[in-house]
Amino acid sequence: MYDLVIRSAHVLTEQGFTPAAVAITGGVIRAITPVDAPLEARIDRTLPAGQVLQPGIIDTHVHVNEPGRTDWEGFGSATRAAAAGGVTTIIDMPLNSIPPTTTVPALELKRAAAAPQATVNVGFWGGAIPGNLGSLEPLHDAGVFGFKAFLSPSGVDEFPHLTPEQLDAAATEIAGFGGLLVVHAEDPAVLDSSPDASGTSYRDFVASxxxxAEDSAIARVIEVVRRTGVRAHILHLSSAQVLPRLAAARAEGLPITVETCPHYLSFAAESIADGATAFKCCPPIRGEGNRDQLWQGLADGVIDLIASDHSPATRELKLGHGGDFGLAWGGISGLQLSLPAVWTAARARGFALEQVLHWMAGATARFAGLAAGALPVRALPVGALPVGALPVGALPVGAIEVGAAADLVAFAPEEAFTVNVNTLRHKNRVSAFDGATLFGRVHTTWLAGAVIYAVDDTAFDVATASTRPPAGRLLSAR
Structure with missing residues (x-):
């Protein structure tokens, strides 16, 4: 007797989409059988025509901003938005919370904030800033997934950027204990010598x-990787101009990976109106030709994965400066829409859904060490805040396979909808995707075999979200 059986004419297995029944007990996939196999289960559900069963999305780049800037976002609202978008695991960035995750006590504050609220599983990045160099290993041992560093000003005073000398020191230190360095790569010298960003012209903002700036900074990261052997990851690649440099580094065998984001794959500078600060992000959304080259970079394998870089702020910070790109907060709120946005753009270019799910689930799970055969990861039970308290073995995610966590999504890839920002579940109703027509609707999201979102379930309306207890676990990379 299984807890749950989900049957579908299209289940994403290692053979691709195929008719199958997925049998689940105790939150774990126990069997994958022919779709009409006689299985006994407490709940036996068959997905309707038009819906596929796929693994949950693993989003490795999310700014939750709690504690300290919880009016921008928070673990409750962010993880409900994630569930509604088919995202079952997020990894939280070390800024823009106060304090940032640059010490073990700050990590414990993050865990304390997340534990009673998380609808999906949550892991944490640490930060490498000038003030904590030489003391990063305790954060590594406490379970952060790696260390984020900025090479240019981050936009918040409590998370300063690293100079070239400090980047060398951080890379040497992180390489010494086998950690991962993730980098916001823009060269401050190039930014300082570029035109000012103030004003309502989007073209002027891109010129700033x-x-x-990306090319110079990424060249510096590649040299640091070559010299120190540190594993490094380039965050939110915007400029396709850098792809040949990255391809050469990969061909050299350097341990460097790359991501891009839904907004860089969906939008183009030519279509962004002056004063439309909902589209402001750093690095910026560039031109149509650049966007096409980013897609080619994904197809060629130079870009490894896609993550949302969900970076929300209050409506006033984002839109309240009269369209001045120099004053508006830089960040795109896209967590809930990342899967349909990428699928819409990929579908138009002839990519299969399987490929999109590779970039957003399989590859992100492997990058984070959460996939089968990846580095060992443990989960801290909700409420177990002290570092190292009673760890339990985490199950692999990012694929539908026997022994994996039953983190699953019923997704209708050909169902179109128009984005209405007022229906999104992140805290501040601002999004560059507002009004866009997208393909792909998430109908149900399961976490460890339990429904955490259903499209017709009002329990996830903001006003009544507390009626269902959070189901997420806190993840530790050690």
Missing amino acids: RPDA
């Missing part, structure tokens, strides 16, 4: 953060 040119391709050369």
Whole structure:
């Protein structure tokens, strides 16, 4: 007797989409059988025509901002938005919370905030800033997934960027204990010599953060990787101009990976109106030709994965400056829409859904060490805040396979909808995707075999979200 059986004409297995029944007990996939196999279960559900069963999305780049800036976002609202978007695991960035996750006590504050609220599983990045260099290993041992560093000002005073000398020191230290360095790569010298960002012209804003800023900074990261052997990851690649440099580094065998984001794959500078600060992000959304080259970079394998870089702020910070790109907060709120946004753009270019799920679930799970055969990861039971308290073995995610966590999504890839920002579940109703027509609706999301979102379930309305207890676990990379 299984707890749950889900049957579908299209289940994503290692053979691709195929008719199958997925049998679940105790939150674990126990069997994958022919779709009409006689299985006994407490709940036996068959997905309707038009819906596929796929693994949950693993989003490795999310700014939750709690504690300290919880009016921007928070673990309750962010993880409900994630569930509604088919995302079952997020990894939280070390800023823009106060304090940032640059010490073990700050990590414990994050865990304390997340534990009673998380609808999905949550892991944490640490930060590498000038003030904590030489003392990163305790954070590594406490279970952060790696260390984020900025090479240019981050936008918040409590998370300063690293100079070239400090980047070398951080890389050497992180390489010494086998950690991972993740980098916001823009060169401050190039930014300082570029035109000012103030004003309502989107073209002027892009000119203030040119391709050369990414190219120069990524060249520096590649050299540091070559010299120190540190594993490094380039965050939110915007400039396709850098792809040949990255391809050469990969061909050299350097341990460097790369991500891009839904907004860079969905939008183009030519279509962004002056004063439309909902589209402001750093590095910026560039032109149509650049966007096409990013897609080619994904197809060629130079770009490894796609993550949302969900970076919300209050409506006033984002839209309240009269359209001045120099004053508006830079960040796109896209967590709930990342899967349909990427699928919509990929579908138009002839990519299969299987490929999108590779970039957003399989590859992200492997990058984070959460996939089968990846580095060992443990889960801290909700409420177990002290570092190292009673760890339990985490199950692999990012694929539908026997022994994996039953983190699953019923997704209708050909169902179109128009984004209404007022129906999104993140805290501040601002999004560059507002009004866009997207393909792909999430109908149900399961976490460890339990429904955490259903499209017709009003329990997840903001006003009544507390009626269902959170189901997420806190993840530790050690």
